[in-house]
Amino acid sequence: MPGRQNPTLRQRRIGAELRRMREQAGLGGNQLARMLGVSAPQITQMENGKTSASADRIQSIAEACKCENLPLINALGGLITSRRKSWWDQYRDHLPDALLKSAEHEDFAAGAIRSWTSAIIPGPLQTEDYARGVFNRRIPPLPADEINLRTAFRSERRRKILRNPRKTLEAYLHESSLVTRFGGTDVLRKQLHSLIDDSLREDVSIRVVPFTAHTYPGPIENLVYSLGEVPELDTVEVELSRSPIYLDDPTELASYRQVFDRIAQAALSDEDSQDLIRQTLKNLKG
Structure with missing residues (x-):
């Protein structure tokens, strides 16, 4: 499925934090993709904000990257669940x-x-x-x-x-x-x-x-x-x-x-x- 062409600031920011989480764990995109059972392009799309990551997916990425920053993980999940039409x-x-x-x-x-x-x-x-x-x-x-x-x-x-x-x-x-x-x-x-x-x-x-x-x-x-x-x-x-x-x-x-x-x-x-x-x-x- 082609990704969105113009991600919002919120979508870009979620992706940037996921990329930072992966890089801090010393993992390449291909490595993380294999650990999650997805394709490498899917990881790239998520990190660019062009496809959405569910709260469950964020939790899976955090576990794979051994990220123990629970406040950040919860905040990212909250950004996912608070999506709404904006004024x-x-x-x-x-x-x-x-x-x-x-x-x-x-x-x-x-x-x-x-x-x-x-x-x-x-x-x-x-x-x-x-x-x-x-x-x-x-x-x-x-x-x-x-x-x-x-x-x-x-x-x-x-x-x-x-x-x-x-x-x-x-x-x-x-x-x-x-x-x-x-x-x-x-x-x-x-x-x-x-x-x-x-x-x-x-x-x-x-x-x-x-x-x-x-x-x-x-x-x-x-x-x-x-x-x-x-x-x-x-x-x-x-x-x-x-x-x-x-x-x-x-x-x-x-x-x-x-x-x-x-x-x-x-x-x-x-x-x-x-x-x-x-x-x-x-x-x-x-």
Whole structure:
């Protein structure tokens, strides 16, 4: 049976963990296939996320690889049994895959979502007018109906995160994002008011790295770090100009955890960040 052509982030991640499990056991694909009584191409397809692995199959692979990481095994099994139709599927044939993957990444998170942005308000915190201002700056310009669709998608993405009791959002912003005007001064003013309102939510933390910080603590690229059911299932999204990339190698995850620790050390507290946003609002002219 031919495998799926475009595996979801969840399917790719399950496959990547199965491949990592096999490699840590020092087994080749052919060896594992013989142990399980399947063909080598089936192992390759599973590890690429192109065919599904059942919870029983994951257990069999873990036993063959002598993996004793029970929390990880159970978490992978949970990802299998929690498969469902996702809210962004209705946009699948109408919006770029990169936008859908960002929503899927946030949905994939089991707990906290940590973000870092330098010159733009994070997507889940954007107002509709601000998001429209972001999409309006594309070159070549997007058609009006596509801008409307992208804006609706961004608003739905915001609701899915801020109204999800299982998730918390930790947003780190550089102060430059508070003064960059996507859509004009009035749009930015309403966006800053919205930021203050969001910062008062129990499940949202908004912390600003001020211009006066002794160094620029984060990368130029925007980041989203999602915490999985277990640390092995954490994922990093690095936003690039063409399309985001997703990282899950343990060494890379450890590196980005240090990046966020450094950003947190440079950022103001939640309360001082609220004061800075209010002061920026007070000084906003135009």
